[in-house]
Structures are given as C-alpha cells and as structure tokens.
Amino acid sequence: MRLPAGVVCAVAVVAFLSTGVTARDLAVFAAYLGVGVMLPGTLLWRALTGGRAPGGLAAGLAFGYAVEVLAYIPARAAGMPMLVLVPPAAVLAAFACVPGLRRHWRGDAGRDRMPVWCAWTVAAIVGYLVVWSTLFLYRVPVARAYVDMPYHLALVGELRRHVPPTLPSVLGEPLPYHWFVYAEMAATSRVTGIAPETLVYRLSTLPMAAATAVLVVLLGRRLGGSWGAGAAAAGVTYFLFGPVLVDGVVFSTRSMFTVWASPTQTFGALLFVPVVLLLGERTRGGWVALLVLLAALSGAKATYLPLLLAGLVLVVAVRGLVERRLPGAWLGAAAVTLGFLVFAQGVLFAGGSQGTVVAPFATVRQLWGAVAGVPTAELAPLVVLAGVHLFCLACVWGGVAGLGRRALEPSMLLVLGIGAAGVGAALLLGHPAGSQLYFLEGARPYLSIAAVCGVLAAARVSWARVAGTVGLGVGAALLVPVFGIGGGPLPRVVAPYAVLAALLVAVVVAARWRRGGTVAVAVALLAGYAAPSSAVEVAGHVLPLERSERLIPKGALAAARWLRRHSAPRDVVATDLHCLHPRWIECDSRHYWVSAFTQRRVLVEGWAYAESTLGRARLFGTPYLTLPYADPARLAANDAAFREPSAHNVRELAVKYGVKWLFTRINPELEVFARLRYRNAAFSVYEIPLDPADTRPAL
Template sequence: MTPAVPRGPLVRWRVSPGRGAWVPVALVCAGAVAAFLWCGVSARDLCAFAAYVLGGVALPGTLLWRALAWRERTAVREDGAGRERTAAREDGAGAGRERTAAREGGAGRGWAAAEEVAGGLALGYAVEVLAYIPARAAGMPLLVVLPPVVVVGAFACVPGLRRHWRREAGGERVPVWCAWVLAGIVAFLIGWSALFQFRVPVEAGYVDLPYHLALVGEVKRHAPPTMPAVLGEPLAYHWFVYADLAATSWVTGVEPVTLVYRLAMLPMAAAMVVLVAAVGRRLGGSWGAGAAAAGVTYFLFSPELVAEVVFSSRSMFTVWTSPTQTFGALLFAALVLLLTGDGRTRWVVPGVLLVALTGAKATYLPLLLAGLLVVIAVRWVVARRVPGRWLGVAGLTLACLLFAQLVLFGRGAQGMSVSPLATARTVWGAVADVGMPEPASVSPVPLVVLTGVHLFCLACVWGGVAGLGRRALEPAVLLLLGIGAAGIGATLVFGHPAESQLYFLEAARPYLSVAAVCGVLAAARTSWVRVAKLAGTGAVAALVVAHVGFLGGALERVVAPYLVLGAGALAVLVGARRRGAVPVVAVLAGFALPTSVRDVAGHVLPSAQWRERLIPEGALEAGRWLRAHSSPDDVVATDLHCRHDWWQVCDSRHFWVSGFSERRVLVEGWAYAESTLSRARPFVRSYLAVPFADPGRLAANDAVFRAPTAANVRTLAQKYGVKWLFTGINPELGKYARLRFQNGTSSVYELPER
C-alpha cells in the first residue's frame, strides 16, 4: 500500500474553528463594491447583479451541493469501516490517504463552507445555463428564474430538505490565516481589474471584448445562435457563458456591456480561487497545501531571461479577456473537486457540470478525458481492476465531447489543427526577429531545442511533481497528472492562428500546481529554512544570468542562459540525492521568482500603458438607439469592417456594431468566423490577412456605402434582407434611405419597405 501523506509542516497545521474567517471575506466584498462604484457601475446595477448571483445562482446551487454531499456522507457513516475497506481495495492508497488526512484535521472531515459556496456557485451557473437555453428557444427567456425558485421553495417547504440551510455539524471551517491568504488573492484580482479593466473606457477596451459582447446579444435574442457579425455564419464556438450573461441581463435589467466589461467575471474568478485551494486541501491533506497550490497557480511563472522571448507557462489573468476560459475553468474546478473526493458523490452533480462544460469551453473535455484514461490505464496495470466510477465518468465525458464536436460546434475546429512544435515556431520568430512566412520553413533542430527550453521553464514552475513518488499511483493524483500532461502535450502538438493552443496549458495550470505542492509535501526531507535559502539562491542566479551577455548566434544567445541554470539545477540534484527532490525543486522555483515578482507587481503598479480608442465615442449611443427602434430579427449592413484602416491588410476584428446594437449584421468583422480560420495557413499568412469568404456579398454591401444608387440599395434589401444601415457620416445615403439617427460619429439609416 502506498504510504500515507507525510506529516510535513504544512500537513500538521490544524483547522481553526474561529469565526474570524468571515472578516477577510467581508472586507473583500466591501472592496469589490467600492471598486465597482469607483469605476462607474451604478448602485442600482450593482445591487441587482449581486442579488441575482447570490439569490438566483449561488443559493440554489449551494443547497443542491449540500443536499447531495450530505446524503453521501451519511451513507459513509452508516456503512462505517466496511465502506472504507471497499474504498481502499478499489482506490488503493487514496482511501488510506483520506483517512490519514481525516485524523490530522484535513480533507476527510467533510465540506468546508467556502467549498460549498464556491462549488454551489459553479453548480448554480450550470443549472442556469441549461435552463436558459430551452427557455430562450421557447421565446420565454425569463423562465430561467423557474429552477432557482423551485429549488429554494422545495428546500424551504420540504421538512427533509430544511436541514440543508445549515452547515453540517461535522463540517470543517477554513482557518482564519488561510481565509486571509485566499482573500488576498481575490483582492489582488480586484485591484488589478479595477486599474486595468474597470477604469478603461469601453471605447478603449481589450480588442476581443466587443466580440464577446456581440455574442451575448446574439444569445440574448436568438436560439440557436449564429455568428452575429456575419449573417448566416454557423457559430462553431463555445457559447454557454454568453447564455449566463444573457440570462443575467434579462433578469436584472443590467446592460450586457456592463456585464462583459465590468461585473460578470468577478464572482467566477473569486470562486475559482477557493476551488483551487479546496482541491489542494483534499489532495495535500490541509488548508496549508491548498493555500500553497493557489499561490503557485496565480503567482508563479516561467523564468524570462531574454528580452522579448517568452517560454510561457500561461497565467490566470485572462479573467476578463476570455469569459469562456473563466467560465469553463470554474465548472471544471468544481468537477475536479468532486472527482478527487472520496468517490461517493452521486452522478447528478458531475453529470450536470459535464453537460454544462460541453458548451462552456472546448479545451476542458479533452483534458478531462485524457486524465481519466490515465487513471484507468495505471490502475488497471497496478491493481488489475478499475473502479467503475472512473469508467462511467470517462464514458460520459466521451459522449459529451462527441456531442460538442459533432453537434454543438458543427465539426468546426476554429482554426485548431495538428501542428507539432507550433508554439516553438512562434518563439523562433521572436528569437530570430523574423516574421511570416520564415517560421514556416525553419529546420526542426532549433524547434526541438526551444521546446526543450520551454519544458525546462515549465519544470521551474511545477518541478514539485517529481517528488510525488508512490503518491503518483493514487487515482486522484493520477487524474491531475493526466490533465497536466495532456495540457502540456496539446500545447506542443497543436497549433492555432492566434496561438490559442496555449489555452490548454492555462486550463491545466491549477492542477499541475496542486500536484507540484503535493509532491513537495510527499518528498519533504529537509527544513523549510533551507528550502527558502535554496530558492533565494536560485533567484539570485536567475538575476545574474539574465544580465550576462552571451556570445553566439540568435539561438545560442537565447538558449545559453537556460543551459547555465539547468547545469546549476543538475549540480544541486546530484549533491542532494539523499534529501529527495525538494532542494532541486526549490532551486528551480527560485529561477522563476524574479520574473514572477516582476509580473505580479506589473499587474497592479501604475504604468504608462496606452490603449488606442478604436471605437468612436458616439458608437454606443447609436447602437442602443438602433436596438430600441428595431426588431431582433432585423438585419443591419455596415461599411465598418477594419480596426485599422492604415494597415496593409484589414484587421477584421471589428464587432462593436453587432455588439452595441444586439442585431445581426450582414458582414461586419470576419476574423473569428469558422470560414476564415479554416482558411488561415499558420506561419505563412496571418488570419487577419485572410479575406472575407464571400467576396460577392462584401462587394454588394460596400457598394451601397461607397457609391449608393437605387439599384444597389434595392439589391441589399431584397436579396439579403437588410433593413438598417449603420455607418459614419455619409450624406449621400440620405438620397436612397431614411436617416433615423445621427450624432457626431455615427449614423443610422432605414431602408424603404421592400
């Protein structure tokens, strides 16, 4: 049997029963309110949003989470030692580890309140999305409130369910110190968001936010959704997060632009912090391990020793720029928490989370399936049997994955393709200071070398995995290792015109961090003072090497600093063989510390960052006027396609017309259309240089704005069903269409009846 979790310093920390853990939570909530008000969110919108998220999503979700978990824990108590022996036979050392953790005050003492609320919020979002889709299809989107009303009413009226309004008596409390640590991480996210997201005007926001806004409007008005910026284009994209935002907008009356640019992602990000720590607590045996896992997840990054050359380990700071990633990460973290538990959670909660994850983010299901297959394969080799629950979850995951790819996404790949070492090709472009198409024809040798450096950089962040030893045979740990290996492998094997293959690595980041922390605890054979000294030595070494000028060609100058650090780590490994893996892991982490400190500080310190306002100030007003005076089924035409008119090619990431108006546009921006990405040639031509797939439609569209005539206006109306024209100041259009709205930057015309 695999040995129990070593009783290192982190594992021995006891759970504090004090109620002071709610103080940092209250302070963070107050800080969030102050930040939103400071950044211009109205008190009315803030109150409505908070009331809906707490009462309509988190409360029913938490009640369901508690009810299912309570019943399963009751069954464990009733069966007693017999069930524990069965679990030990099925899961090997995992059950023994959980019993040890229970004796030490760790993961075996039931759900903590923070876990219940965070997991309940994820479950509540899943139920909301799955309720909204049929409600929207039926033309009654406000029916989305029915499930939470039924759940809360049932738990209030049914005697057998009322006890779930209170926490279980044997449940664990988050230690006060740990609550402060997790609250500090959330506070950091709030501060960074307020400075670099909330305070930024909508007109100068991140380039992709209008795209997300347009999809919210599409899912709010139509079912099934299509791509709103290109009429009739299938939406081969994960869109369930937009169903959440659409439902929230319907119920609360909060504008989609406020949800996308300000409010919606923060509850998901905060719950994600708690869930990462909860997974770390369950596998590491204490909240100390959970806090360490959260710290590594959010604040430890690959060492950057050469300017302009990044061997990325990704970060969690895509909270606002990628709502799909944020939403998918939350659902996935709740699912992993259930799967790494004691194995007795009923199927309903994982099933609901899996179904919601199907359309939430395409990245996660392949990673989960890979992790489950690793568990099944290794447990079959080690124990000659596989617990049925792993096979069942794997089968359900495969079914969801096939449904997503074949039905939901219509077999679209959104530009993702098998392209080995594509990430290294991008790095080579920075190393050699060359642009396309040179990276497409580089020889494999430098790509292999750069990939090796990239893996070394990842080892600096997650080298603790090497200390797992026999703990790596536990099913829960195997699941995390499989997810992590799949995330790294997908980053190396796949390619995407916009480097979206790196989202696989970002998705796996929390679980590699948990596994690394568990490995350090399992291999701890030296004092933590010595570990700190070794990490400090590594940090000094990284700073020195980064400022040494190495001779040679471009590749040699980039690789040499990492070779020097690698040789130093190898020397530490040879000299500390009897102390286990912890010394070399400490040195590797030290290599990453200078970059991590710089990047973390850079997220909150004032900077001279400048964002160009590519959206005219009157655009939002014009879009809302059009929304108020048109039907959701009306089609709009515009001549606004390019973000940069002065580029040699059209940067067609232009989506604010469909975003602000919540109307389908004949052709606005086509950069993210499946018909565009499927024609992009990685490293040969940028997807931004790919022309529109239907040049005839584009020509007919633009002719009306460049040289309007009665004939081409009639063609646009009769052939394509256009009713509205959205443009800048164009007096010529007034001869053939009725001017309905105009301000200093935008005009809206209505075409005559066909």
C-alpha cells in the same frame, strides 16, 4: 472567514461604484447571483453530495451557474427566456417545504472550516484580481478597452435574443464556439434588467474568478491534506511563472489572468474544479451533479473535456495495471466524458476546429519566428527550444517529481493526467492565435496542486536549507542574463537556460552526495529561477497602465445605442465598417463594435473569428486577422450600397439579405436612397424604406 470575505466584497463594491456601475445594478446583480444562482446551487450541491464533497458556497455558485445555463437555453429557444427562473424557484420551494431537505439550509456546521489565515490568503488573491481588473478594465473607457471585449458583448446580445446562436457580426455564419458563458450573461441580463455592457465590462466574470480561487484552495487541501497545501497550490496557480532570461522571449507557462479577456476560459475553469472534486467522492447523488456539470462544461470551453478525458484514461490505465482489473467507476466517468465530448464536437461545435490543428512544436516555432524574424521548420532548433520550454515548465511545477508512490493514487493520477494533457497540447497542437496554450492554462491549477503535494511528500530537509537554495536560484536567475552570449539567435536564447540547467545538475549531485532532500533542493532551486520573473509579472498586473489606444471612434457608441433603442431585435444591419484599424495597409477584421453596441445581427462586419476564416487560416502563413472575407460576392454587394449608392444597390441588401438599417459614417449620397434616421458629428444611421420613394429624413 466572514471578515476577509466582507473586506473583499467591500473593495469590489468600491471598485464597481467608482467605475460607473450604478448602486441599483450592483444591488440587483448581487441579489440575483446570491438568491437566484448561488443559494439554489448550494442546496442542490449539499443534497446531491450528501455533504461529503467540499466546496461550500463556491461549489454551489458553480453548480448554480450550470443549472441556470441549462435552463436558459431551452427557455430562450422556446421564446420564453424568463422561464429560467423556474428551476431556482422550484429548488428553493422544495428545500423549504420538504422536511428531509430542510437540513441542507444549515450548511457544513460539522465540517472542518477554513482557518482565518487561509481565508485571508484567499481574500488577498481575490483582492489582487479586483485591483488588476480595476486598473486594466473597469476604469478604462469602453472605447479603449481590450480589443476582444466588443466581440464578447456582441455574443451576449446574440444569446439574449437567439438560440441557437449564430455569429452576430456575419449574418448566417455558424457559431461553432463555446458560448455557454454568454448564455449565462444573457440570462442575468434578462432577469435583472442590467445592460449586457455592464455585465461584460464590469460585473459578471469577477464572481466566477473569485469562486475558482476558493475551489483551488479546497481541492489543494483535499489532495494535500492540509490548508497550507491548499493555500500554496493557489499561490503557485496564480503567481508563479517560468523564468524570462532574454528580453522579449517568453517560454510561456501561461497565466490565469485571462479573467475578463476570455470569459469562456473563466467560466470553464470554475465549472471544472467541482468536477474534479466530485470524481474523488463515491456518492450516488454525486453522479447526478457530475452529469449536470459536464453538460454545462461541454459548451463552456472546448479545452476542458479533452483534459478531463486524458486524466480519466490515465487513471483507468494505471489503476487497471496496479489492481489487475478495470476500475468500474473511473471507466464509467471516462465513458460519460467521452459521450459529452462527442456531443460537444459534433453538435455544439458542428465539427469545427476554430483553427486548431495537430502541429508539433508550433508553440516554439511561433516564438522562434518572433526571435529570428522568420519561422523555421528545421527539427533540431525546434527540439532544443521545446526542451527549454519544458525546463521553464519544470521551474513552476517541478515538485511533481517528488510524488513517489502518491502518483499512483486515483485522484493524483487524475490531476497528473490533466496536467500532462495540458503540456502535451501546448507542444503538439497549433492555432493561428496561439490558442493551444489555453489547454496549458486550463491545466495550471492541477499541475500546481500536484507539485505542492510532491514537495510535501519529498520534503526531508530543513526550511533554512530550502530558503538558501531558493536564494541561490534567485541570484543565478538575476546574474546569468547579465553575461550575455553572442552569436546567432539560438545560442543567445538557449545559453542562459543551459547555464541554469547545469547549475541545477551540480546542486542535485551535491544533494545526493549528502544523501538527503534531493527533490526538495532541486524544486527549491527551480522555484528560485522562476521568482524574479514572477515578481515582475505580478507587479506588472497592478501597476497603472499607460493610456491605451482608442479602438472605437468618437460618436460611434451614441449612434449604435440609438439604433439599438429604435430597431427591433430581429432587424438586420449593414455597415461598411470592417477594419479595426482603418489606416492600416492590411485590414484587421476584428471589428465587432457595431454588432456589440447595436445588439443586432450585421450582414458583414468583422470576420476574424468566424469559422469560415479560421478554417482557411494556415499556421505561419497569412495572418488570420488579415484574411479576406470568405464570401467576396456578399462583401461586394454590401459595400456597393455605401461606396456607390443607388436604388438597386440599396434595395438588393433589403430584398436579398433582409437588411433594414444602414450604419456608416456621414454619407450624404445615401440620403437619396435611404431614410436618414440619426446623425451625429461622425456617424449616421439610415433606414431602408418599404417604399423606395420615401427617403425623407426623420431626425
């Protein structure tokens, strides 16, 4: 195992060093992650689970992250963020000094270790993630990186200085959002001295994603009974996607490749796997570990506690019927999960929904709007399209049908309940940005594990026959789209899938006639349908990306970084920059780079992700990206200081809103009423003086 891990680490080191990470930052980050997070987390994991729950260093890293976040939040709130180091130091000291705890340093010497071939499989998955991230993020200039990266960076800056946090791009706007991953990055930045920008754009999410891949293999192995099952589950999780038979029309089966685009999803995914592992065990210390992980999970990602509760409810209901008594341990776990869910929704998220509403068929209605040009509310086409979506899901996870009596096992019921909740949320919920699909992404590993277990339980045919059936599916998926069907949008979209469904029925009937392997043959054919699109998707993630659009203007970063160095953490900035694409007719308000790179709170910058915006958004109405700001009076006062500079307008920002700095493009008229402190070819920074007459430049 050491050689595969070493190779992947070497590849990651080369990727980071070649894309601007300094050797000092990389070494300090690795040291802190290893000694300050993973090592104490691993020791606690071993002690609390008694060595019974698998997971090793990967579960230890997840548990260490949970302890770190839960320590940093009160430490930062108390104004002493470096107290985050107390728990890991205390753990290391206790396990070094207490004789009964010293045995946990030895690790899992007596446990079944991952075979070399499986370790190389995991290494290949993580290596693929490294290559993909390098091509699409690490080597991309910051000014051209993915549109949401400044938003993530702004939140890390907020958590470095403020707990509880607010939305840094809109002064005083509540943050009913899952922000614990930003607290983790803020803690790492505080301890190591590494710039938040380096953590967000480079270092932080890769270890989380790598540990998640390892844990998926371990959970698959535990439920599937073999390392082969674990490796297959990881393969399906990361590399198998639904068939795409019509150009531009994707019935999403969701991808795990949101590692850095959605740090919250990545962090939640990592914390969730050990929770599922623990629920399959029966140890007293395991309950303590479970409580810690659930506490961290409550603010890591809003999708996971509902998925877990659904899985636990299914276990309680089915096992209660089978055993004719309520399973106490599972019922207790459900009650605890419900308690954390109520706390998260009522306290952390303050009852906000971030735009998520109950809206059956919203997912396929959004797709239909892209296909037909206009959305539809008619039930018939939506039901048909939902059926096609379910068919695409079956192409990836159809193996669930082979579980048979295994579906009644508590651990299998848990993952099935998680999977069913993910699919149900994708079909029954809606969000202006399609974020209901994060539920499906969160359930992806568990559906994959259940599908692999089902295939193993139902496999009663030769591998040659399975391979032939997969080949038949591949051929059908490649040929059917060639014979396009005209007519309206609905027949054009549905017909290719209907042909494949008819072929599936024919093959299943033939298999039943031969009396053997019906489920295995059906699953093989469905997987064959998915293979071509999956190959295209997988290849697309590691092909060089075309030059991306510049989203941050030249000179902007230098001006923002100057302001960060020369202002106090509690200073408030005002800017007249609100629109991501200034030349568009409508304003795309995902403008966050001022608050991101100044690391300061801004009176009004971008408001697209504010609860006050998403709470007003309506599905299939005006896009939330172009909704006007919720407080027109504040926006008018803010912009008046830049568009119509006067002593009154500038002083109003200072007196009424506490603004000290003005960040804008070159604006000579402002120099009469504010003190010019910095200027480059495109941007300038002004300080509102305490003495209105003191506007002398300080260049």
